Amino acid sequence: MRHQDIMWGIAPIGWRNDDIPEIGAGNTLQHLLSDIVVAGFEGTEVGGFFPEASVLNKELQLRKLKIAAQWFSSFIIRDGIEDVIGLFRKQCSYLNTVQASAIVVSEQTYSVQGLEKNVFADKPYFSDQEWERLCQGLNLLGEIAEEYGLKLVYHHHMGTGVQTGSEIERLMAGTDPQHVHLLYDTGHIFVSDGDYMTILNRHIDRIKHVHFKDVRLQMMSECKNAEKSFLQSFLSGMFTVPGDGCIDFTQVYGKLVAEGYTGWIVVEAEQDPSIANPLEYALIARKYIDEKLLDQNLN
Numbered sequence: 627m628r629h630q631d632i633m634w635g636i637a638p639i640g641w642r643n644d645d646i647p648e649i650g651a652g653n654t655l656q657h658l659l660s661d662i663v664v665a666g667f668e669g670t671e672v673g674g675f676f677p678e679a680s681v682l683n684k685e686l687q688l689r690k691l692k693i694a695a696q697w698f699s700s701f702i703i704r705d706g707i708e709d710v711i712g713l714f715r716k717q718c719s720y721l722n723t724v725q726a727s728a729i730v731v732s733e734q735t736y737s738v739q740g741l742e743k744n745v746f747a748d749k750p751y752f753s754d755q756e757w758e759r760l761c762q763g764l765n766l767l768g769e770i771a772e773e774y775g776l777k778l779v780y781h782h783h784m785g786t787g788v789q790t791g792s793e794i795e796r797l798m799a800g801t802d803p804q805h806v807h808l809l810y811d812t813g814h815i816f817v818s819d820g821d822y823m824t825i826l827n828r829h830i831d832r833i834k835h836v837h838f839k840d841v842r843l844q845m846m847s848e849c850k851n852a853e854k855s856f857l858q859s860f861l862s863g864m865f866t867v868p869g870d871g872c873i874d875f876t877q878v879y880g881k882l883v884a885e886g887y888t889g890w891i892v893v894e895a896e897q898d899p900s901i902a903n904p905l906e907y908a909l910i911a912r913k914y915i916d917e918k919l920l921d922q923n924l925n
């Protein structure tokens with residue numbers, strides 16, 4: 627339970643966004659990685675625009691940066707697990723070569739994450755059979771990830787079938803704790819449930835990766851009232867970096883440290899980079915971490 631056992635990263639999503647690849651398209655890999663060094667973070671996650679492993683490794687080594695993880699969109703319910711395995715193994719192999727710790731899985735069957743639908747009202751729900759299919763598939767993917775030295779961490783997400791606290795509960799109950807872990811994303815659970823401590827308290831033992839995403843409360847209400855989609859909501863500025871929104875990360879971080887969490891905490895705040903300068907926001911996050919979290923007497 628020491629600050630030193632936690633590695634701090636920042637996701638590429640403030641510079642370039644895989645959900646809308648056009649935005650921030652002028653930001654190169656070198657620019658992103660150098661900004662991350664300037665802001666004082668130890669690593670990042672792989673973005674959709676990242677190059678082959680040897681090229682990435684060279685750029686990382688030049689800056690002494692590490693890779694924490696990468697997103698994987700699974701379609702276990704839609705396509706069946708056999709169709710997912712090939713792509714999953716390919717991504718695990720890449721992540722093994724760049725020495726990542728985890729693969730971030732999100733089931734995208736029926737997801738409205740990338741659609742022009744009201745993300746606050748139009749989320750999908752899985753049937754009992756679909757839940758069974760998903761959980762069994764995830765158990766298998768979790769075992770495969772381990773062959774590559776990776777942990778499978780499941781990302782609960784707005785606009786998907788695993789969004790709310792009770793859905794996370796069901797996923798945790800239906801999967802094998804040996805092979806399926808949880809990614810705890812403060813922003814997604816707050817927008818979904820208006821609360822971020824319940825799942826942290828309940829599933830602390832399963833949490834093996836963390837995304838620190840803050841929420842601008844006023845903007846969230848405006849987006850909700852305007853029935854915006856997920857993409858419209860983040861482009862409007864619903865999310866921001868820790869210290870700039872309404873989430874009390876001292877509580878969250880205090881719990882993680884008290885429970886002996888070790889691993890990555892990745893700042894992940896998707897905004898429009900033409901409005902929110904990515905380096906400026908990375909520096910705001912770093913200052914908040916240093917002054918409000920690391921200065922707490924938690925050792």
Ligand SMILES: O=C1C[C@@H](O)[C@H](O)[C@@H](O)C1=O
Pocket residue numbers: 639644645697781811814837894896
């Ligand atoms: O971890 C994440 C990855 C993104 O692609 C996603 O849309 C974002 O909201 C997130 O939390």
Ligand SMILES: [Co+2]
Pocket residue numbers: 781811837894
């Ligand atoms: Co996230």
